[in-house]
Amino acid sequence: MSRRERAESELTLTERARRRQLIEATVELVADGGYAGTSLARIAERAGITKAAVLYHFPSKDAVVRAAHEHVLNALVAEVAAAVEAAEPASGPAAYIRSMIGHLRDHPRHTRMITEAMTSETAKHESAERWRPLAQILEAARPNRRADLRTLAIIISGGIDAIVAEQLGDPAYDTAAAADQLVAMVEAELSSDGGSATPR
Amino acid sequence: MSRRERAESELTLTERARRRQLIEATVELVADGGYAGTSLARIAERAGITKAAVLYHFPSKDAVVRAAHEHVLNALVAEVAAAVEAAEPASGPAAYIRSMIGHLRDHPRHTRMITEAMTSETAKHESAERWRPLAQILEAARPNRRADLRTLAIIISGGIDAIVAEQLGDPAYDTAAAADQLVAMVEAELSSDGGSATPR
DNA sequence: GTCTATAACGCGATAGAC
């Protein structure tokens, strides 16, 4: 197998540093230029090296962008998972919502990178199943609930995205208050008996 | 002024037909190729003419894409506005949610086009204020409510987007039931006294 | 191990024939 596939622990310190540097440059470029506006030349320029040098450390431009995407995504899920695990099951949904909104508010460039990746060509068909972990957290908070937790999780995820997007366009927008409002709606929904509110 | 800026009523019938044809081709290409994957050559190919001919009818590629975007957006707001105006004020939010989800479900290519346009470079800073019409509908449904209707409108919009996106990835997903669940959550929130649920 | 030079291609847009 090629050296590109070795475990990270086997990489030299200088190569790990280079990769980190390239990933950070890529995150910034994608954040305020979009995926399409991010070229090898600009990545190389920002990192202070040449295009060919970039392609020495990564096999292709797509690989650089993919690595950058994984980097920011890992940071997000690590923080949210820690917050949820530190909370009681009943307040798991609130911890999920508040920590995710907080993380995205604190790292706006990561946010742009993540949303860009979701729309992009490369990761077109992987987006599914994002709702599943949240549905499990909801289930743990309310084991006996009958209503559709998948749809509830989808609505919550969409609400979080929209709140964060609004803050991206209007930095004065109070995401903490918005998070509280979303938490209140979710807890009210979880307290209802679910389903009987929408007889068909 | 150039002929490009004449009113649509002054265009010849053949030119109007050509523009329609080009817009339809562009909607399809953007829908399943993304903005970046849509080139003048492909638009021309799908319409059966040449690149130069496309640029005769529109001043630039961006103008074609912008026209296509406006086309699908106008269709959406026309249907939603009609549904909301046909409903009692109290059921305005429900009409908004159901008609928008229904329209996007019925026109998946329009959906992709709209989401693509929101992310794209061209329309970067125009996205704001989307929540405002919905906030007015919410206000009309519940004039005395104290809580933050802007945030509620943002959450609803995000929920709608997420439901539609889920259906895009999983055609078996029941958007009508999801719409019902979202409507129930919103009506419950509007019935509460708003704000007292999240004392700070 | 890293860089220079360049290949090979697709892009949007234009000039000018017809």
Add this chain to the structure above:
DNA sequence: GTCTATCGCGTTATAGAC
């Protein structure tokens, strides 16, 4: 009014010098 031919630029990726 529509087409052919082409320009000039930016792109990813590679070959080979050092």
